[in-house]
Amino acid sequence: MSVPLKFHYIVSGGDFTSAGNASVQAKKALRQLGFDPETIRRVSIAMYEGEINMVIHADGGTADIIVYPDYIEIILADKGPGIPDVELAMQAGYSTAPDNIRSLGFGAGMGLPNMKRYTDDMQIDTVVGEGTTITMRVNT
Amino acid sequence: MTVQELKEKLGLRELCLPEPDREVVTGYAGDLLSWVMGRAPADAAWVTIMSNVNIVAVAMLRDVAAVIVAEGAEVGEDVIARAAEQGINLLASDKSAYTLCVEIARSI
Ligand SMILES: Nc1ncnc2c1ncn2[C@@H]1O[C@H](COP(=O)(O)OP(=O)(O)OP(=O)(O)O)[C@@H](O)[C@H]1O
Ligand SMILES: [Mg+2]
Numbered sequence: 001m002s003v004p005l006k007f008h009y010i011v012s013g014g015d016f017t018s019a020g021n022a023s024v025q026a027k028k029a030l031r032q033l034g035f036d037p038e039t040i041r042r043v044s045i046a047m048y049e050g051e052i053n054m055v056i057h058a059d060g061g062t063a064d065i066i067v068y069p070d071y072i073e074i075i076l077a078d079k080g081p082g083i084p085d086v087e088l089a090m091q092a093g094y095s096t097a098p099d100n101i102r103s104l105g106f107g108a109g110m111g112l113p114n115m116k117r118y119t120d121d122m123q124i125d126t127v128v129g130e131g132t133t134i135t136m137r138v139n140t
Numbered sequence: 141m142t143v144q145e146l147k148e149k150l151g152l153r154e155l156c157l158p159e160p161d162r163e164v165v166t167g168y169a170g171d172l173l174s175w176v177m178g179r180a181p182a183d184a185a186w187v188t189i190m191s192n193v194n195i196v197a198v199a200m201l202r203d204v205a206a207v208i209v210a211e212g213a214e215v216g217e218d219v220i221a222r223a224a225e226q227g228i229n230l231l232a233s234d235k236s237a238y239t240l241c242v243e244i245a246r247s248i
Contacts, residue, residue, distance in 0.1 A: 052173075
């Protein structure tokens, strides 16, 4: 009956000064909707890591948050290089981040593991040379 | 202990203190942002030598009570402005991360 609430954000690539802005906006929106702090934290962490990955590894993309009656869906889509070996990329500590990005505090290889850990479901659809879409679900 | 009280007790420099009455319940030290994102407890005083603008988003999303930039690392005006905008308490000190954590532990 009721249409799910949707929030759409554009994430620009390579722009580290505004990296995380979409996640900050989404967090504020979820706060206004009255979600509990733990749910908001989980969505914030998962979305932030995905957002940063699009900035660093994929020259930007889009982030969508869809609020369903009993879960929140986070969809991060980019047209970047894709992930050749998803299993390897999911390993804690694996990172291809270059040195200039590591010096900003990124590149621990913990982003994808954090996304998995803080969500109830995570799907990675990726095609090398075409892009990556990550769909996550946090039960509410 | 509140952030304001911690600031006075440890002699921290105030860069931006929009929420001085926030309660500090624990501490956390870390410089790798996605490590901090995954592990820092809520309402912690987060000690780091990272001082670029990305610490503000992490602090906001992770709900830390305050960020303390240690070891005299320089914090740019853009970072301070962003923290003010996001309501993040931002403090600085010349002390090492170790010393700050010891002092936080003794204070709270
Ligand atoms: N959207 C993406 N497009 C292409 N490659 C990606 C994308 N997201 C992740 N990767 C690849 O997966 C690796 C692991 O990602 P993960 O987020 O776990 O670590 P990181 O981004 O390198 O470091 P951290 O997230 O800890 O700052 C990346 O180094 C990169 O090679
Ligand atoms: Mg990452």
